[in-house]
Amino acid sequence: MDIQKGMIVMASAGRDKGRYFAVVGEENGKLLIADGKTRKLQKPKLKNIRHLKFTGKIIGLNDITNKKLKNVLSELNSTP
Numbered sequence: 247m248d249i250q251k252g253m254i255v256m257a258s259a260g261r262d263k264g265r266y267f268a269v270v271g272e273e274n275g276k277l278l279i280a281d282g283k284t285r286k287l288q289k290p291k292l293k294n295i296r297h298l299k300f301t302g303k304i305i306g307l308n309d310i311t312n313k314k315l316k317n318v319l320s321e322l323n324s325t326p
Contacts, residue, residue, distance in 0.1 A: 249295075252307045254322065255279060259297035266322040267291075267298075268305060268315060282315030 253269045255277070267279035270290050277298065278290040285291045287310070305318055 249277065250304060252304045254301045254303040254305065254319070255298040256301060257293065257297060258299050260293075262291075266301070266319045267293075268307070268319065270307065280312075280315065281319050282312040282317075283319075286312050287315065 249269060249272060251269055251271065254266055255269060256266050257263050257279075262284075265281065267281045267285070269277050270280050270287060271278035273292060276292050276294055279285065279293050279298070280287045280290040301322075305315075
């Protein structure tokens with residue numbers, strides 16, 4: 247799978263299991279993910295690719311703020 251910045255992923259392991267994040271980068275075979283709330287864009291979380299499920303959705307990260315990212319992902323987190 248080709249990984250791009252802005253892809254929406256869901257954590258499938260760890261304390262953030264079941265929550266949605268946006269991919270903001272890649273480092274040493276792991277992905278940097280942020281949600282705008284607990285993990286800000288300035289300090290993303292480093293997460294193993296095996297612990298993520300890809301949703302197939304992509305958002306644009308140009309001129310996005312933590313608040314905008316949080317609002318976009320909160321819609322996904324609230325749907326059953």
